[in-house]
């Protein structure tokens with residue numbers, strides 16, 4: 001099963017390789033990995049999406065907690081959480097396709113962030129399902145470039 | 161007062177109570193060596209950096225204190241890696257200081273630069289590169305704290321040359337608080353109550369203890385608990401010595417080369433109490449058939465050990481000592497149980513197994529040469545189980561585990577997790593430094609001893625009377641045994657018939673050397689060597705194709721033992 005882990009870390013120089021090395025050394029999967037500073041100085045947040053059997057996920061969480069510079073690990077899959085990823089995609093947009101692409105962009109609430117005579121660059125934000133859906137729809141026009149941030153996520157305030 | 165980085169390092173070591181360090185100099189650490197004579201710290205110059213780490217490791221295992229070593233950058237640092245990995249796998253507290261090129265050159269492929277922090281990241285508990293002399297004292301404090309607390313382990317501190325030369329005010333931090341590191345020492349009392357209740361319902365309980373019992377100084381409590389509640393005990397290789405090897409409740413080691421009684425007891429027990437052990441594959445054999453009838457209680461300080469390899473019914477994350485004390489209290493509260501009576505049938509069964517199938521060997525083999533097991537039995541008798549025994553790796557290690565009875569914690573030093581040939585001798589040197597009056601013996605193989613033989617110079621130089629007993633079978637015996645049993649006797653690359661003359665080698669280093677070829681000479685020569693004030697090598701020519709039994713083939717169930 002897919003899990004999204006929120007990992008709060010001390011922002012020391014080696015921390016990313018400590019975490020990444022743990023995954024590769026123990027044969028765990030990383031599907032996406034996002035890192036950025038938090039509002040607290042010296043502390044960063046990593047969001048890792050991974051998959052595996054429950055026993056493996058349990059090991060991943062425990063092994064992460066064992067890393068000295070990891071402050072806190074939360075498995076957001078056990079909570080109600082908001083999850084988002086942002087994707088930039090550059091799609092072929094010849095004249096006869098342009099209207100259709102813009103219509104799709106509109107439905108998905110994408111932003112057009114760059115335009116040229118035969119290409120459109122879209123910015124789309126959403127959960128995994130939405131991103132998969134738009135990729136499916138745009139693929140027939142030809143997606144020339146594709147860059148994604150990796151999942152970021154947060155517990156919802158109301159845990160119903 | 162302002163001090164240089166080198167002075168701060170040595171001051172800090174002093175504050176940590178470090179009396180002995182093992183090391184080897186080089187350009188990047190000259191500043192430290194330049195200051196060293198002014199400090200009350202005795203330095204032991206090894207002949208290879210791997211030896212320094214194993215010596216620090218043997219020092220730590222035999223005392224419970226943190227072992228310390230100091231090496232230079234580049235090749236000095238890379239030479240420590242096997243030693244560090246050995247300590248890491250067995251959770252031994254060691255702090256390794258490595259020199260590093262000046263900070264301005266880091267990343268430039270400078271002379272003798274290596275990213276040792278990157279290299280050792282997966283085999284240290286934690287590591288540091290100190291970039292500013294202002295961070296030095298705090299980092300050292302943290303390194304010692306992390307190495308020795310929680311589940312212990314090696315911590316490496318990389319010291320750029322300019323940081324050793326820079327100056328700052330020195331103040332050694334008194335306290336330490338790490339937001340991201342708070343090992344849990346005390347057990348969840350509800351879980352302990354559940355464990356006590358489960359034990360009280362058991363008919364065939366068994367204690368399976370490991371290295372954690374030794375590192376948490378819990379051997380005494382374990383022994384008391386087992387005796388009071390009449391619980392038979394087996395242990396891992398790492399756990400030997402925690403429970404006295406001559407106690408009637410002792411079943412011997414379990415696992416691949418475990419005793420018949422221990423493996424059968426695991427197979428038949430209904431409650432398995434695992435304390436400070438981690439269900440390693442050499443212990444469990446085929447995991448799916450391990451302890452098939454048992455509910456498992458698992459006490460360990462490392463949450464990662466729990467449910468990693470087997471499912472357990474009652475996990476207890478705690479220091480072993482605290483957990484055992486709590487368990488003893490809770491078992492006490494279950495009044496009205498006559499424990500001895502309750503477990504008498506089971507104890508009778510397991511001691512019956514011990515009697516019917518002790519570890520044994522044919523007294524005379526194919527060639528009629530000395531039996532290695534005989535040697536171990538005689539060493540046990542001669543030392544009355546009071547020596548510190550270090551081992552190399554292979555058959556020698558297994559015979560040392562099987563045919564010598566360990567009575568005290570910290571008298572058995574062996575590379576369990578990594579299985580490092582070449583560990584035993586430098587570890588014995590470290591143990592001898594820490595225990596000057598004690599008899600320290602390295603049980604060696606003819607292969608393994610050659611991996612760190614250069615440390616003979618170290619032992620002789622510091623008058624360390626370590627005894628090396630080579631069970632010389634002219635083979636990489638353990639590999640040969642596998643080839644014999646599972647690879648049609650294809651003895652490829654395991655024959656060691658070109659060996660040095662170990663007696664001459666000992667003499668060349670200024671030590672004593674003895675050759676033993678006849679069974680009747682074993683006791684007299686060992687007696688002489690053990691009484692000698694010098695470093696000794698005793699080269700004992702043993703039956704070349706002797707095998708270690710019992711043996712559970714890799715991947716088989718514990719009950720599928722090959723016996724003598």
Ligand SMILES: Cc1ncc(C[n+]2csc(CCOP(=O)(O)OP(=O)(O)O)c2C)c(N)n1
Pocket residue numbers: 552553554555556557579580581582604605606607608609631633635636637638639
């Ligand atoms: C550094 C290292 N290299 C290789 C091995 C694999 N290995 C395990 S036991 C063994 C044979 C050891 O031979 P020897 O020291 O003569 O001991 P014996 O088994 O003959 O008692 C070997 C090669 C190892 N454990 N460590």
Ligand SMILES: [Mg+2]
Pocket residue numbers: 605606607631632633634635636637
């Ligand atoms: Mg050999």
